[in-house]
Amino acid sequence: MLSSRQPTSLILALSDLVPRLTQSGVATCPNRGLSQVLAENPYHFVSYLLHCREKSSRKRKRSLEGNPDFLDFISLSVVVETHSCLDLAPRPRRPHLGQEALDSCLNSCTRKAIVIHAPNPSRFIRRLLLFVSPIGATSLSATAPPPPPPLQLFARRRRRSSLVHKNTGQKEAASNSSEEAVVYVKSEDDFFYQLSSWSFRFPLHTQQLASHERGCVEMRIVGLTGGIASGKSTVSNLFKSHGILVVDADLVARDVLKKGTGGWKKTVAAFGEDILQENGQVDRPKLGRIVFSDPDKRQLLNRLLAPYISSGIFWEILKLWLKGCKVIVLDIPLLFEAKMDKWTKPIIVVWVDPETQLQRLMARDRTSVEDARNRIQAQMPLDVKITQADIVIDNTGSLEELNERFQKVVVQVTKPLTWTEFALSRQGALVAFISVFVGVIICRKAL
Ligand SMILES: CC(C)(COP(=O)(O)OP(=O)(O)OC[C@H]1O[C@@H](n2cnc3c(N)ncnc32)[C@H](O)[C@@H]1O)[C@@H](O)C(=O)NCCC(=O)NCCS
Ligand SMILES: Nc1ncnc2c1ncn2[C@@H]1O[C@H](COP(=O)(O)OP(=O)(O)OP(=O)(O)O)[C@@H](O)[C@H]1O
Incomplete structure (x- = not known):
């Protein structure tokens, strides 16, 4: 993890930023405070900053854009993001940005993109950049002129053209003054998400439900998630005891790995027969030890099983x-x-403090x-x-x-549905069908 190897300048820069971020309201951590998150695990801190940046509403971002803290925050999180991706890479042969390069990043990073000065960009860095920014990587070399800044990317994503022009100027200045290779990295969150070990996608998309409340009845899909051993199943059982049905993703994941299923065949083909017990079923603890200690293998398993799950x-x-269920709960650890x-x-989200989580697991x-740490x-x-x-249900205390906390939650969850929820329900679909049917009959009679 970052803690043992991170350059001092990075720690200093991060801790220096904390009070400013909190005061300006750019990022706060209501439960424990940013400093505590940073002290416990800088890696979590970085993901948290990135998340805050991603989640800021457009309006909020606009109002913050003139705020130097926010701009620092954006630049710094991109630097940290880059640094952590390289430095945290589990394989020792992967290179990482050294102190000097990182300092150079910190000094030269512009607002919406960062400039990495890398005299001899290694193959890994090239591939990384190819991955995050095809424009930046295609013409990357120590002697070649710097690549054109990814103007379209930013222009498309950010409406404020003034910022784009400002960056362009800085990038050009940087590229003219340096003989080193200059690489522009796109400051997108995908960068972090796609490179991090826990990120993967299920190939399903649905509509986001509206949040405004209207009074009608039918089906609601409640998401229940949290960390490993944070108490999701315990909360699921409370829902069940209130007559609310629960879909448990862990059980679905078990079914898709049963002997003879498509998921089983793919997993055995990828991991070999060593992961099988004598009866041909997957030895789950063994597979668990393999995938939870190797992010690449975990991602492979995720990719293989995701469509089935x-x-x-x-x-x-x-x-x-x-x-015709009215409320169902989806208990999905990786929601x-x-x-x-x-x-x-x-x-x-069922939350517990990190120490309790570890002990319970x-x-x-x-x-x-x-x-246990690998799994967490x-x-x-x-956070x-x-x-x-x-x-958020805090499950650090007793059962x-x-x-007690659950009683309040269940009241919220069983409130009347929104119109969108109603429209997505079985009853809503029936009402829509009957309306169209009646409409067609009336129109035909009128003609
Ligand atoms: C690796 C496997 C065989 C280990 O089995 P095992 O019986 O030891 O653990 P179990 O399935 O009960 O999972 C326990 C918890 O581990 C966590 N977990 C499981 N899979 C993953 C994963 N791929 N990434 C992160 N956490 C995971 C979840 O919090 C889950 O509740 C199993 O977890 C598995 O098949 N995982 C891949 C499928 C998956 O993504 N499951 C999560 C459903 S969303
Ligand atoms: N409030 C609590 N007090 C004491 N023990 C608890 C509490 N909540 C849960 N536990 C215990 O902690 C352990 C983890 O809880 P649980 O199995 O519900 O977690 P989970 O989030 O479903 O885990 P997983 O992600 O592995 O499915 C269990 O042994 C459970 O009995």
């Missing part, structure tokens, strides 16, 4: 929809990582500290998840306290 979840929802949060409203699964780090940090939640 997403379609399994889809069929479960469809069955409940056909039964955000798999971009399934768009399906659900409200989103409930070790006690439940009887694993070593190292295994395979997921998006809980980031809570910023995307509609409802009684959890139960």
Whole structure:
């Protein structure tokens, strides 16, 4: 992780930024405070900053654009992002930006893009840049003139052309004054998400539900997520005891890995027969140890199983929809990582403090500290998840306290549906069908 190797300038820059970010309201961490997040795990801190940047509303971004803290924040998070991607890379042979290069980044970063001065860009850096910015990487070389700045990219994404022109000037100045290769990195969040070990996508998209409340009845899909061992299943059981049906993604994931299924065949083909027990079923703890200690292998498994898991979840929802359920809960540990949060409203995140999470995980699964840490780090940090939640349940205390908190949540979850939710419900679909049918008959009679 970053903590042992990060350059002092980076730590200083980060801690220097914390009070300014908090005061200007650019990024706050209501539960624990940014400094504590930074002290505990700089990697989480970075993801949290990136998340805040991504989540700022357009209006808020516009009002903040003149604010030097915000601009620093954008630049710095991109630098940190780049640095962490390179420095955190698990394979030792991957190079990382050294102190000098990083300082150079910090000094020369412009507002919407950063400029990396790399005298001998390694193949890894080239490939990385090819990945994040095809324009920047195609003409990258130590002697070649710098590539054209990715104007279109920024112009398309940012409406304020003044910022684009300002950057262009700075980039040109930088490129003229330096003999080193200059690389422009696109400051997009995808950069971080795609490179990080826990990010993957399920191939399903649905409409985002509206948040305004209207009074009618039918189906709501509630998202329930959190970290590993944060207490999702415990909360799921509370929902079940209130008669609310739960779709458990872990159970779906177990089904898709059963002997003879498509997921099983692909997994065995990719990981070999060593992961099988004598009866031909997958040895889950063994596969778990493999994938949770190697991000590449985990991503491979995610890619192989994602289509089966997403379609399994889809069929479960469809069955409940056909039964006419009013509220269902989707218990999906990787709700955000798999971009399934768009399906659900409200989103409930079950939060615990990191130490309790570790202790509960070790006690439940009887694993070593190292295994438990690997599993926790395979997921998006809980502090980031809570910023995307509609409802946060703090499960650090006792089961009684959890139960008390849950009573308030269940009231919120069973409130009347919005119009959009109604339209997506079985009853809504029926009403729409009957209206169209009646409309057609009336029109035909009128002609
Ligand atoms: C690696 C496997 C075989 C390990 O099995 P095991 O029985 O030891 O763990 P189990 O399935 O009960 O998962 C326990 C918890 O680990 C976490 N977890 C599981 N898979 C992943 C993953 N790919 N990335 C991050 N966290 C994960 C979740 O919080 C889950 O609740 C299994 O987790 C698996 O098949 N994972 C890939 C499928 C998947 O993505 N599952 C999550 C459903 S959204
Ligand atoms: N409030 C609590 N007090 C004490 N123990 C708890 C509490 N909540 C949950 N636990 C225990 O912590 C462990 C993890 O909880 P649980 O299995 O519900 O987590 P989870 O988020 O569903 O985990 P996973 O992501 O692995 O599915 C379990 O052993 C559970 O009994």
